[in-house]
Structure formats: structure tokens, C-alpha cells
Amino acid sequence: MKCPDEIAPTIIELISTAILRIRAAGWSGDAELCAIEADHVHNLPALPLNFSPDLLGFYWNVERESFLGAANDHATRKGTARDFHAFE
DSSP, rough: OOOOOOTTTHHHHHHHHHHHHHHHHHHOOOOOHHHHHHHTTTTGGTTTOOOOOOHHHIIIIIIIIHHHHHHHHHHHHTTTTOOGGOOO
């Protein structure tokens, strides 16, 4: 199924934002945060090519929620701010 035109740009923006966040975490020496960020978006590049509502739902309900939990836990352990505004 073709990815809907209104969804594809958002997926690309999510991937782009995540890459920038991974780069920033890497330059800060935070390998754990790099892994959390990468785990969040590693399946997204396939979504526009093999789109299905179920795969989008899995991202939204499982992978996104897992990311938010892991990133929150990481921020709590590190004593850093929770910075998710880039994904809003």
C-alpha cells in the first residue's frame, strides 16, 4: 500500500529529528541515549515503502510509548531535562 501523502512527510521529519538528536547525544558522549533514540525510529524508514495502518499503529502505540518511557527513565537517572518538544 502506498503511504498516504499526508503521513510521509511526518515520518521523514521524525527520522530527521531523531538523527539530529542521536548526533547530539553522541557528541555529548551519551551512548545510552543514542541507543534509545535509534531504537525509537529504526523501523520508520520501512514504513513509507511498506505502509500499512497496522504498522503505523504499532509505531504509535508500542515504539513511541517505549521511547517515551525509556527517555524519561534515562533523563531521571541522568538528572537531565526531558526534551520531547522536537517530536511534537
